[in-house]
Each structure stands twice: as C-alpha cells, then as structure tokens.
Amino acid sequence: MTDSGHDQRTETLQGPTPSAARDVIADGIDRDAIVTVYGRCTVDYDGRASSRLEAGDRHVMLKPDGAALVHTDEGQQPVNWQPPGCEHEVFCADGALVLESVRSTPDERLCVRFRDILQVSAFSGSDENDLALVGTEEDLRQRILEDPALLEAEFTPLATERDTPAGAVDIYGEDAAGRAVVVELKRRRVGPDAVGQLRRYVDALERDLHADAAVRGILVAPSVTDRASRLLTEHGLEFVSLEPPDE
Amino acid sequence: MTDSGHDQRTETLQGPTPSAARDVIADGIDRDAIVTVYGRCTVDYDGRASSRLEAGDRHVMLKPDGAALVHTDEGQQPVNWQPPGCEHEVFCADGALVLESVRSTPDERLCVRFRDILQVSAFSGSDENDLALVGTEEDLRQRILEDPALLEAEFTPLATERDTPAGAVDIYGEDAAGRAVVVELKRRRVGPDAVGQLRRYVDALERDLHADAAVRGILVAPSVTDRASRLLTEHGLEFVSLEPPDE
DNA sequence: AATTGTATGTCGAAG
DNA sequence: CTTCGACGTACAATT
Known part of the structure; x- marks a missing residue:
C-alpha cells in the first residue's frame, strides 16, 4: 500500500x-x-x-x-x-x-x-524562487515618472506617496500653470470607489495647503465605468486613460 | 510504477x-x-x-x-x-x-x-452537496427586518433593495418622525468605501424624492475604522453597531 | 495587533 | 457579453 x-x-x-x-x-x-x-x-x-x-x-x-x-x-x-x-x-x-x-x-x-x-x-520539496510579476500599478507609476508628458504636457511630478490626512497620494505634482495636481493610479478599469478615494485626497490637500486655488485631481486608469465617470464630473475631477507598460 | x-x-x-x-x-x-x-x-x-x-x-x-x-x-x-x-x-x-x-x-x-x-x-469523484454558509449580510438583513427596533425605536422598514440612481439600497424605511431612512448593511468592520457608498445613496434619494427634508443615512456594521468614523460625521451620517446573528 | 489599499483579486447577479 | 458590489476576500505595507 x-x-x-x-x-x-x-x-x-x-x-x-x-x-x-x-x-x-x-x-x-x-x-x-x-x-x-x-x-x-x-x-x-x-x-x-x-x-x-x-x-x-x-x-x-x-x-x-x-x-x-x-x-x-x-x-x-x-x-x-x-x-x-x-x-x-x-x-x-x-x-x-x-x-x-x-x-x-x-x-x-x-x-x-x-x-x-x-x-x-x-x-517534501524546496522552492527558493519568487514570482516575477510585471504590469502592476508600480510599473504604471514608473512609466509616468519617466515620461510625465503622458499625463499632460508640462506636468511636473514633485513627490510620490505624499502624505495627506486622507492617506498617501500616488503622485503629487504641478501643472503648467503651477497648480497643485493629485494623481491617483489604477492598473485596471475603475469604479466609484476610486473616485471617492481621489476626492478625499483632493479635499484633504486643499485643507492642508489652505490655499485659495483649487487642487486638481486626476484619475489615471485604462478606463472608467459609467457611474464612476459621472461621479468624476460631479466632483470636478479629471480622467486620463493610460495602461501599465506591456513588459 | x-x-x-x-x-x-x-x-x-x-x-x-x-x-x-x-x-x-x-x-x-x-x-x-x-x-x-x-x-x-x-x-x-x-x-x-x-x-x-x-x-x-x-x-x-x-x-x-x-x-x-x-x-x-x-x-x-x-x-x-x-x-x-x-x-x-x-x-x-x-x-x-x-x-x-x-x-x-x-x-x-x-x-x-x-x-x-x-x-x-x-x-474521479463526485460531490453533490453545496456549502451552507451562515453569518452573511443577508442574515443581518433578516435580523433587522424581524426586529426593526434593533436599529432604533419605531423604525419602519418599507422596502429592501430599493432602487436609486446610485444603486439599490439595502433597507429603505422611515423613522418615528416619518423621515426617510437609508440603511446600508455590512457584516463586518467597515472602512471609508462603505461611507462613500451610503453617502451616494442618500444624495441620490434626496434628488429622487426632491423633498426638502433631508434623508437620514444609517450605516449598520459591527464597527467602523477611525477614518470612516470621521467621514460619517463629516457627511452627517449615522452609525449603529450590529452583528450578523450567530447561527 | 489594527488599519489601509491593492489584486492576474474571484464570484455571482443583473442589465 | 459587460457592469457592479460582496467576500470568512488574501496580501503586503505601515503604524
């Protein structure tokens, strides 16, 4: 047996x-x-x-x-x-x-x-090797930091993981006019939850900077759902379509 | 071999x-x-x-x-x-x-x-039996419908899965004063996402009813995180601590 | 240990 | 088919 x-x-x-x-x-x-x-x-x-x-x-x-x-x-x-x-x-x-x-x-x-x-x-075996995965949100961030123009012309990244009372912002920077920009990254199609997250970052940062000029919020993802798109408009937020690099 | x-x-x-x-x-x-x-x-x-x-x-x-x-x-x-x-x-x-x-x-x-x-x-086997799981959000809803006073005295459920432009509300009803109440159920400790969901339901319903009286929003869960708690206060929403039944 | 946000999430239901 | 929200989500990072 x-x-x-x-x-x-x-x-x-x-x-x-x-x-x-x-x-x-x-x-x-x-x-x-x-x-x-x-x-x-x-x-x-x-x-x-x-x-x-x-x-x-x-x-x-x-x-x-x-x-x-x-x-x-x-x-x-x-x-x-x-x-x-x-x-x-x-x-x-x-x-x-x-x-x-x-x-x-x-x-x-x-x-x-x-x-x-x-x-x-x-x-009983052994396995020393770790999984090598590409195409993640981190890869998407690298892609933007290497070529900020992908987001929009004359965008300047100033910090990643910038802290706010609502949590850490993926990318923080400023646009051609010098306005503060909050960028939220998602590696795939997003729903309303991501919009809420971005909204909280923008609110928190506006309070944090106690500036009069509004902070811009940009959601970066391959695409958005209908409901999320409506929410973006409602809250005065923007969307840029970008995918993680292929490899 | x-x-x-x-x-x-x-x-x-x-x-x-x-x-x-x-x-x-x-x-x-x-x-x-x-x-x-x-x-x-x-x-x-x-x-x-x-x-x-x-x-x-x-x-x-x-x-x-x-x-x-x-x-x-x-x-x-x-x-x-x-x-x-x-x-x-x-x-x-x-x-x-x-x-x-x-x-x-x-x-x-x-x-x-x-x-x-x-x-x-x-x-090569066979398996005809399905998993029987208890302690779900559905169980929590049953519990409240059977005994609405668990939520608050004189709460009256009027509908479940009531449709709004923002999605279906878990429980819709009215309080002792006749005010509309939106109840969002979570079977476990909740974070900011659930607050955003409830907020969207309340907004959608206020527009839907185009009434002057504000709609109350109540989040029901075992507990909330700190950040979610602050968000609730900010948005004028309420919280009731309830757990799904044990069995 | 508790909290937060991501995921090749997976899964199921509804449009 | 896509869209949407739930899940005993799991998981890693951080406090």
Missing part, C-alpha cells in the same frame, strides 16, 4: 486505513511537507462566519505555513480554507480520520472528517 | 517518464478528473499581467471546469493560476512534460514546464 517516491521526497498511500493515514500525515506535518488527502468527507468551519459541507469527494491540502485548502472539482477558490498561521492537527475519532486547522485572532476552526480515504500524500 | 485506487477512482504514478505522465493526465482531463502533478517546474503566465517563476518544487492542480492552480509550500493563494473556463493541454516538448491552460476574453495563458515529475494523480 505504501509507495515512496524515488528520492524520498514523496510518500503516498492508496486507500489506507485511518490510522495509517494519520501516521503519514502527522509525519508529513512534522517534516514541513505539503500534505494532501483525497476522499469522501464532511467539512465544518466556524469563525468569522460558519459553514457546513455534507459528504462528498474533495481534495484537502495542508501547507507547512499553516494554510489549509479544501477543493472540490469546481472553482478557482477553495470551498473551505484556513489562512497561514494555523496549527494543523490529525487524529482518529470513531474510526474516522479527522483533520483540524485552528487559529486565534480571530478564533477560527476548520474540521474535515473523512469517511473514505482514497489517497494520502506528503510532498 | 502505476498504482490504481481500490475502486478506480484514483490513478497515480510515482516518478513517471514525461510520456507516461502525459498519458495519465490526458486521460484524467478526458474523464473530468481532478489532475494533480507535483514536481520541479518553471511557470510562465501572460494575460492581464505577466509573470515568470524559475525552477522549484510545486503542486499543480487541473480541474475539470478549466481552473488551474499552482501552489508552493506557502500561502493560501496559488502563486499562479487560471480561472475556470480554460482549456487544459498536456504534451511533451524536448523530453519535458508541459501543461498549458488557455482562455480568451481576456487572452490568458498559463504554462508549466516540468524538469522533474515526482508524482501524478487523477481523482
């Missing part, structure tokens, strides 16, 4: 007894392996909300950082989960295998009870 | 050749199984953004609905993924196993190339 990978980096049981499964899982957790269990189970969650999932075949993954994931055959999201930082426990109760992942602040508990275990695996 | 589960619901290979892995994976995709591959791989993504992940040991899951997930040993979120609706492909190139998941609108491609395959599995 036991089958070890060619270099001991995997340990797998097919159709094991609950106690055999428990031993491999406990050892896997101990060795900081990724543990997976596939089989027929019920799932209970209690914490910020509560849920119950009746019996069905699911794939459960326990990570060494304390995360737990319960996946069905549908959806990108797990049907139940637990964030990193949990304590995983495994035991047998009434002859059934039980997995529990618990955390505090807030108190949350995830409990998976198997009535049928089809397969158990423990994967 | 091959090991079938006791009732053919699982098929697993340990340390297979790329072509043997390809055959099991292709068959699993064909049979609408959940397919998992664990091994040393590089991952490339290109679509809304772009990313590259250099070689490391990861767990890849392909779901029959078209979702793809690449998990490292850390985090609740996959390091790379593809949403449901993709087409999975598997093939060998230069003697290496390659998985590709592609979709359109938007065009996105995820490509995983294995230089070492430690284990391949295909899980």
Whole structure:
C-alpha cells in the first residue's frame, strides 16, 4: 500500500486505513511537507462566519505555513480554507480520520472528517524562487515618472506617496500653470470607489495647503465605468486613460 | 510504477517518464478528473499581467471546469493560476512534460514546464452537496427586518433593495418622525468605501424624492475604522453597531 | 495587533 | 457579453 517516491521526497498511500493515514500525515506535518488527502468527507468551519459541507469527494491540502485548502472539482477558490498561521492537527475519532486547522485572532476552526480515504500524500520539496510579476500599478507609476508628458504636457511630478490626512497620494505634482495636481493610479478599469478615494485626497490637500486655488485631481486608469465617470464630473475631477507598460 | 485506487477512482504514478505522465493526465482531463502533478517546474503566465517563476518544487492542480492552480509550500493563494473556463493541454516538448491552460476574453495563458515529475494523480469523484454558509449580510438583513427596533425605536422598514440612481439600497424605511431612512448593511468592520457608498445613496434619494427634508443615512456594521468614523460625521451620517446573528 | 489599499483579486447577479 | 458590489476576500505595507 505504501509507495515512496524515488528520492524520498514523496510518500503516498492508496486507500489506507485511518490510522495509517494519520501516521503519514502527522509525519508529513512534522517534516514541513505539503500534505494532501483525497476522499469522501464532511467539512465544518466556524469563525468569522460558519459553514457546513455534507459528504462528498474533495481534495484537502495542508501547507507547512499553516494554510489549509479544501477543493472540490469546481472553482478557482477553495470551498473551505484556513489562512497561514494555523496549527494543523490529525487524529482518529470513531474510526474516522479527522483533520483540524485552528487559529486565534480571530478564533477560527476548520474540521474535515473523512469517511473514505482514497489517497494520502506528503510532498517534501524546496522552492527558493519568487514570482516575477510585471504590469502592476508600480510599473504604471514608473512609466509616468519617466515620461510625465503622458499625463499632460508640462506636468511636473514633485513627490510620490505624499502624505495627506486622507492617506498617501500616488503622485503629487504641478501643472503648467503651477497648480497643485493629485494623481491617483489604477492598473485596471475603475469604479466609484476610486473616485471617492481621489476626492478625499483632493479635499484633504486643499485643507492642508489652505490655499485659495483649487487642487486638481486626476484619475489615471485604462478606463472608467459609467457611474464612476459621472461621479468624476460631479466632483470636478479629471480622467486620463493610460495602461501599465506591456513588459 | 502505476498504482490504481481500490475502486478506480484514483490513478497515480510515482516518478513517471514525461510520456507516461502525459498519458495519465490526458486521460484524467478526458474523464473530468481532478489532475494533480507535483514536481520541479518553471511557470510562465501572460494575460492581464505577466509573470515568470524559475525552477522549484510545486503542486499543480487541473480541474475539470478549466481552473488551474499552482501552489508552493506557502500561502493560501496559488502563486499562479487560471480561472475556470480554460482549456487544459498536456504534451511533451524536448523530453519535458508541459501543461498549458488557455482562455480568451481576456487572452490568458498559463504554462508549466516540468524538469522533474515526482508524482501524478487523477481523482474521479463526485460531490453533490453545496456549502451552507451562515453569518452573511443577508442574515443581518433578516435580523433587522424581524426586529426593526434593533436599529432604533419605531423604525419602519418599507422596502429592501430599493432602487436609486446610485444603486439599490439595502433597507429603505422611515423613522418615528416619518423621515426617510437609508440603511446600508455590512457584516463586518467597515472602512471609508462603505461611507462613500451610503453617502451616494442618500444624495441620490434626496434628488429622487426632491423633498426638502433631508434623508437620514444609517450605516449598520459591527464597527467602523477611525477614518470612516470621521467621514460619517463629516457627511452627517449615522452609525449603529450590529452583528450578523450567530447561527 | 489594527488599519489601509491593492489584486492576474474571484464570484455571482443583473442589465 | 459587460457592469457592479460582496467576500470568512488574501496580501503586503505601515503604524
């Protein structure tokens, strides 16, 4: 029933007894392996909300950082989960295998009870490399700082992350006429929330500078929704269409 | 090397050749199984953004609905993924196993190339049961409709989901003095975005009713952040602390 | 630990 | 199909 990978980096049981499964899982957790269990189970969650999932075949993954994931055959999201930082426990109760992942602040508990275990695996690997991602809001900011004319002719950036009572402004600068400009960046199409954010920055800055001249607010994004567009007009704010660089 | 589960619901290979892995994976995709591959791989993504992940040991899951997930040993979120609706492909190139998941609108491609395959599995199961979740915003609304006094004495609900130009209001009603009241519900602690939403509803309704009397806006949530609290005061809005029912 | 803002957010419902 | 708001959002940065 036991089958070890060619270099001991995997340990797998097919159709094991609950106690055999428990031993491999406990050892896997101990060795900081990724543990997976596939089989027929019920799932209970209690914490910020509560849920119950009746019996069905699911794939459960326990990570060494304390995360737990319960996946069905549908959806990108797990049907139940637990964030990193949990304590995983495994035991047998009434002859059934039980997995529990618990955390505090807030108190949350995830409990998976198997009535049928089809397969158990423990994967011990290593992964030193981080994800390199491009096309983010930071990339968009770089693009504008390198070529401020993209925003408008004679725009001059003066600061990034400039602090205001309403939070930090993405880009702060002045236009050809020397008026203060607040720029809010979004890497994708935006809704009303971004307009509200920009509005608060502009208000805060006008109070901060206690100047008579109005502060201009410019929202930079690939596009805006209709409702957001109307809000922009209502609040006297502007919009410039720009996308993050391709690479 | 091959090991079938006791009732053919699982098929697993340990340390297979790329072509043997390809055959099991292709068959699993064909049979609408959940397919998992664990091994040393590089991952490339290109679509809304772009990313590259250099070689490391990861767990890849392909779901029959078209979702793809690449998990490292850390985090609740996959390091790379593809949403449901993709087409999975598997093939060998230069003697290496390659998985590709592609979709359109938007065009996105995820490509995983294995230089070492430690284990391949295909899980054919069934899951008829849906998740039963309690403690949601809907539960909070029910609670208030059943006992409006929780909000304030002599509050009378008149409608739920009442339409305004700014969107649908959670609960619309009137107070002891007959003034219109807009109630915005949040199941957990809220920030400035919720205040902006409520403010837009109140504005829209005041215009809609073209009445002289101001419309009251009440935010109902377990608690608010500092900044949101200040915004509420600024905008003449109110706050009532209420939590969703426990069960 | 609490707060804030971003996300390849994901998801579901409605137009 | 797009648009919109909710989510046990997760996550990182910052206080």
